[in-house]
Amino acid sequence: MAFETLIIKTKVCITLDANTPTTVTPLLNYVPYSKSGYRLVSEYLEINNLKAISWIYSLPTIEFPVFELEDSDSKQMLAAINLEWHSPRIQLDVMINTDNNNNWQRIIAYSLLNPSPYPYREHLLGDYPLGDNAMLGFQIKDVGYGKLESVAAGQDKVTIFADLTRHITIEKLIDTSSKIANNITTISATVANGNPDRKGITFFNSSDKNIYLDTVNPVSTSSYMVKLEPGDYYEAPSPLYTGNYYAVVSIGSTAIDIREFV
Numbered sequence: 724m725a726f727e728t729l730i731i732k733t734k735v736c737i738t739l740d741a742n743t744p745t746t747v748t749p750l751l752n753y754v755p756y757s758k759s760g761y762r763l764v765s766e767y768l769e770i771n772n773l774k775a776i777s778w779i780y781s782l783p784t785i786e787f788p789v790f791e792l793e794d795s796d797s798k799q800m801l802a803a804i805n806l807e808w809h810s811p812r813i814q815l816d817v818m819i820n821t822d823n824n825n826n827w828q829r830i831i832a833y834s835l836l837n838p839s840p841y842p843y844r845e846h847l848l849g850d851y852p853l854g855d856n857a858m859l860g861f862q863i864k865d866v867g868y869g870k871l872e873s874v875a876a877g878q879d880k881v882t883i884f885a886d887l888t889r890h891i892t893i894e895k896l897i898d899t900s901s902k903i904a905n906n907i908t909t910i911s912a913t914v915a916n917g918n919p920d921r922k923g924i925t926f927f928n929s930s931d932k933n934i935y936l937d938t939v940n941p942v943s944t945s946s947y948m949v950k951l952e953p954g955d956y957y958e959a960p961s962p963l964y965t966g967n968y969y970a971v972v973s974i975g976s977t978a979i980d981i982r983e984f985v
Contacts, residue, residue, distance in 0.1 A: 726764065726961075729756075729891040735770075736884040739815075739863055741873045747818050747827045747860035750883065756891045764892040767855055773848035773885040775815065777835040780876040782811040782868060784839040807834045813871060814864040815881060817848060821857045832864075835881060848883075897922050903981040907934060907972045911941035915968040915981055923984035924968070926957045930977040940969045947971075951979070 735751045756766055788802045812834040818827040833846050851859055861883060863870050871879035905914040914936075915924060928934050928951035935947035936957065942948075949957050970979075 727761075727893050727895070729889075729893065731756075731889040731891065733887050733889075734884060735887045736882065737861070738880055738882045739861060739871060740878055740880040741871045743863065743871070745863070745870075747862045750859040750861070750885065751887065753858060756889065756893070758893060760896050760898065761893040762896055764894050765855060766892075767890040768853040768857075769888040769890070770851040770853060770859060771886045771888065773851065773859075773883070775833070775846040775848055775881050775883045776843055777815070777846065777881040778843045778877065779813065779835050779837040779879050781872040781874045781879050782813065782837040784837045785810045786839050807836075810834070810836055811868045812836050812866060813868060813879070814866045815846075816862045816864050818860040818862055819851075819857055820860070827860055827862075829862075835879075848885075895922060897984040900982050900984045903983055905970075905978050905981055906976060907970045907978060908976040909971055909974065911943065911969050911971050913940075913967050914970040914979075915983065917966040918983065918985065919965050920985045921963060921965045921983055923963065924959045925980075925982045926951060926968075927980040928953055928955045929980050930972075932975065932977050933973045934970055934977075934979055935973070936968060936970045938964055938966060938968060940967070942969045942971055944971065944973055 737748060737750060739748060750770070753768070756763055785806065788806065790799050790802070815833045815835055816829045817831045817833070819830050820827045833848075836844060838844055853859065871881070873879065903915050907914060926936060931953050933944075933953070934951040935942055935944050935949075936951060937946070937948040939948075951957060
């Protein structure tokens, strides 16, 4: 069978605001890839460059600390942690599930603040290989300062976007089969003409004689690719050969069952 591998890259984007339900919002509505005449074998999803841009107006503004040159790294890190987790904030939870959106698990959280003097904040959320059974989602959590609101100063919202890569393997379905008439003698001759649209071909020796088959002419009882004794079956392997097939019989003449799939 013929397999094809596709890589499809798209952007995905969602926005959470005061009207967003309190339940988990999936990053995307996953619909398995489909193409007429093909069967989906596998699909692997990757999320890259995941970012969130937050605009928060309902909370008091916070100012980022100013450090002296002699301040240690540990002091600066502690100040940054306190700023993130002790300031008035709305929490954005990043969720994942592997159960068709039924069992979400929190994997990381971010604080949405009202920074000063900047009107928004950018959050780098990382990369996530999701495989063929996982999904990312996002949920707003009240940690004592409320959730996203719409106030006179503006509407709280967080927009989340990323690059989505879909690694897809599909298999071409066979639409038509036909039986190829043939007459095999002791003189090497073509039994199946080449066909660039061929998706498969089979040979069944329904005769009572030995048949010698090859893709190179001439074929003989001492130089051949496949020997088919009475009752033997041969199916062309992948990658599929689409050229001519030649055959001879050990004695007399006969015919066998040849089927080509396109």
